[in-house]
Amino acid sequence: MKNNPLPRLDTSSEIREMILPLCRLKPGEIWTDPAGKHKVACIDAADGGAIESFMGRERVRLAIHDPPYNQIAFQERGVSEFIDWCRRWVEISIEAMDHDGSFYVWLGADQNDGFQPLPDFMLMMRGQPLKPRSFITLRNQRGYGTQKNWMAVRQELLYYVKGNPPFNVEAEYTDIPKILRGYYKEVDGALTENLERSKADTIRAGNVWIDVQQVFYRMEENVSGCYAQKPLKALERIIKASSGAGDLVIDFFAHSGTTLIAAERLGRRCYTTDIDPLYCEIAIRRLEQYRNTGRLGWQNGHPFEREITLPLPRAGTAETKRPGASALRAASKIDAGRD
Numbered sequence: 050m051k052n053n054p055l056p057r058l059d060t061s062s063e064i065r066e067m068i069l070p071l072c073r074l075k076p077g078e079i080w081t082d083p084a085g086k087h088k089v090a091c092i093d094a095a096d097g098g099a100i101e102s103f104m105g106r107e108r109v110r111l112a113i114h115d116p117p118y119n120q121i122a123f124q125e126r127g128v129s130e131f132i133d134w135c136r137r138w139v140e141i142s143i144e145a146m147d148h149d150g151s152f153y154v155w156l157g158a159d160q161n162d163g164f165q166p167l168p169d170f171m172l173m174m175r176g177q178p179l180k181p182r183s184f185i186t187l188r189n190q191r192g193y194g195t196q197k198n199w200m201a202v203r204q205e206l207l208y209y210v211k212g213n214p215p216f217n218v219e220a221e222y223t224d225i226p227k228i229l230r231g232y233y234k235e236v237d238g239a240l241t242e243n244l245e246r247s248k249a250d251t252i253r254a255g256n257v258w259i260d261v262q263q264v265f266y267r268m269e270e271n272v273s274g275c276y277a278q279k280p281l282k283a284l285e286r287i288i289k290a291s292s293g294a295g296d297l298v299i300d301f302f303a304h305s306g307t308t309l310i311a312a313e314r315l316g317r318r319c320y321t322t323d324i325d326p327l328y329c330e331i332a333i334r335r336l337e338q339y340r341n342t343g344r345l346g347w348q349n350g351h352p353f354e355r356e357i358t359l360p361l362p363r364a365g366t367a368e369t370k371r372p373g374a375s376a377l378r379a380a381s382k383i384d385a386g387r388d
């Protein structure tokens with residue numbers, strides 16, 4: 050396996066400087082898929098005018114958003130300001146939706162700070178013209194915690210609907226076999242138990258997803274440099290459940306481009322935005338790589354391998370004198386140790 054990752058790009062300013070000239074989109078610009086399916090724009094999700102001209106007359110069947118938790122353009126802000134900002138892109142998103150559409154949002158709860166912003170966001174959503182449908186939890190395998198608290202392993206996903214959109218229940222079946230017996234019921238005079246009666250031999254995901262591996266560096270779908278990548282399996286489940294072939298899916302916070310890749314794989318169209326040109330470029334490159342090679346990410350390599358070679362040569366050689374060399378080397382060690 051390669052050992053050639055990028056560090057987190059949100060905290061590595063030197064590397065950002067190296068990658069920025071490689072980015073196709075400047076703020077305000079749009080990339081249109083030559084295959085005519087998708088679009089990526091470098092715009093602010095809360096800029097109604099920019100989103101409106103990006104969307105054109107297209108109506109959205111499914112919105113899946115994964116905003117930065119209580120950060121706006123990497124600056125910590127207070128929770129009420131964060132919620133005001135969320136209200137803006139939520140309303141812009143609802144405006145772009147079809148009369149029958151689904152709306153999903155990933156959002157965290159800070160257990161060290163009143164569980165914000167999840168409950169604040171839920172209250173804000175009560176004022177929106179959407180119906181709440183489910184409160185989903187994705188259970189991570191690994192978590193963070195201390196010996197004095199429960200290990201934190203959850204990621205929250207809220208599901209709302211506008212009008213009466215389709216829901217494809219088939220998408221809910223996992224590959225986990227049914228193993229528990231014991232729910233007996235009389236059918237045609239005979240006592241049967243649940244395994245005999247069931248139509249499927251696997252369990253449904255329900256609203257607690259325990260069968261989705263979180264992304265880490267050994268997985269092919271890993272996109273190093275990204276710090277908040279969601280698993281493709283989760284995005285594919287949402288898209289299969291709440292959209293049909295050819296439907297338009299939006300994601301205002303592209304980052305590693307997971308929604309874009311999931312849409313491509315499932316024959317949906319995706320319009321996605323990110324405020325940061327680096328993540329727009331990564332999302333586009335991820336799509337291009339998928340189309341050219343079938344690979345889902347870069348595992349322990351990275352999206353700029355053609356232009357930036359890691360690991361860098363040892364100190365003392367001419368090449369290490371170029372800007373960013375020491376930072377790149379240090380960061381690649383950190384990332385390789387992540388699990």
Ligand SMILES: C[S@@+](CC[C@H](N)C(=O)[O-])C[C@H]1O[C@@H](n2cnc3c(N)ncnc32)[C@H](O)[C@@H]1O
Nearest residue numbers: 093094115277278279302304305307323324325
């Ligand atoms: C939590 S990540 C999304 C992760 C994504 N679901 C994935 O699987 O890779 C949030 C992204 O939102 C972007 N972002 C932050 N503020 C934004 C804004 N105002 N408009 C659009 N994107 C923004 C960040 O640059 C970051 O890439």
